[in-house]
Amino acid sequence: MKSYPNCFVIAIDGPAASGKGTLARRIAQHYGLPHLDTGLTYRAVARALIVEDLPLEDEDIAARAASNIDLSLLDRGLLSDHRIGEAASQVAVMPAVRRALVEKQRAFAETPPGSVLDGRDIGTVVCPDADVKLYVTASPQVRAQRRHAELLEAGGSETVSEVLDDIRRRDERDMGRADSPLRPAEDAHLLDTSEMDIEAAFQAAVSVIDARRAAGQHI
Numbered sequence: 001m002k003s004y005p006n007c008f009v010i011a012i013d014g015p016a017a018s019g020k021g022t023l024a025r026r027i028a029q030h031y032g033l034p035h036l037d038t039g040l041t042y043r044a045v046a047r048a049l050i051v052e053d054l055p056l057e058d059e060d061i062a063a064r065a066a067s068n069i070d071l072s073l074l075d076r077g078l079l080s081d082h083r084i085g086e087a088a089s090q091v092a093v094m095p096a097v098r099r100a101l102v103e104k105q106r107a108f109a110e111t112p113p114g115s116v117l118d119g120r121d122i123g124t125v126v127c128p129d130a131d132v133k134l135y136v137t138a139s140p141q142v143r144a145q146r147r148h149a150e151l152l153e154a155g156g157s158e159t160v161s162e163v164l165d166d167i168r169r170r171d172e173r174d175m176g177r178a179d180s181p182l183r184p185a186e187d188a189h190l191l192d193t194s195e196m197d198i199e200a201a202f203q204a205a206v207s208v209i210d211a212r213r214a215a216g217q218h219i
Contacts, residue, residue: 008033008114009129010209011122014136015182016170017143017150019193019201023136024118026202027209031116036071036108038119038126039088041101043079044069046087056090063096071108089170095179102126120174123185132212134205135184138194140167 010027014020021037028035048065049056056062091097105126109115117126123133138146144164151158158166174182184190189208193201 006112007110008131008213009109009127010114010116011127011130011133011185011188012116012118012136013120013122013124013134013182013184013188014118015120015143015174016167017147018136018138019146019198020118020134020136022198023134023193023201023205024116026198027205028116030202030206031209033114033116034108034111035116036105036118037074037076038101038105038117038122040074040076040079041066041069041071041105042088042092042097043084044074045091045097045101047079047081047084049091050084050087056087059094059096062091062094063100066091066097066100069101069104071104089173093173093177093179098179120182121180123188124183125180128185132209133185133188134191134208135188136191136193136201138192140164140171142194143167 008031010024010031010033012020012024012027021039024037025035027033045062045066046056048069049062054061054065102125105117105119105122109117109127109130114131119126123130123135141164144160144167147167148158148160148163151163171182191201191204196204
């Protein structure tokens with residue numbers, strides 16, 4: 001039985017720079033649903049620790065910070081700083097932090113009329129009963145090119161090789177962690193965007209979602 005019978009929940013997972021965030025925002029706008037980038041919740045914890053000059057390696061302190069995060073105040077621009085991203089990768093492996101944030105993420109998902117959530121463990125851990133699960137991926141080389149272009153536009157100076165190394169490190173960390181590793185849910189629809197632009201990926205995702213709605217689910 002669904003945990004949220006009055007909601008239509010779309011779970012989108014995938015590795016860094018796969019395009020899942022852009023896709024999730026497009027889907028949410030298309031269907032008129034709230035969107036949550038769960039990666040920002042971990043970045044918010046990291047920023048809270050940095051601002052208060054608290055140790056990143058203390059799980060109890062990080063968990064307390066996680067319990068105080070307000071999902072309505074997440075600011076993508078403020079949380080996009082590279083230093084915050086690196087710190088977020090440290091706190092994201094802590095089980096107590098994940099438990100605190102997953103509780104908040106589930107509460108967001110279970111609020112009618114539903115939502116679109118993207119991250120690393122939405123279909124497997126946060127919303128295993130989601131109406132639609134998408135696993136968005138692309139080759140490391142393609143993802144590195146995309147991220148490199150974003151960084152250059154933002155004034156960065158990293159090389160494609162450096163970005164590719166970072167992508168591979170993040171993949172290894174995300175897929176190898178003991179708690180909630182990155183992997184597609186058994187019933188997820190795989191969407192490889194290596195040869196797709198955002199419009200093609202969006203249309204492919206909408207086809208999957210609309211087919212699910214036609215089978216008896218509604219937004």
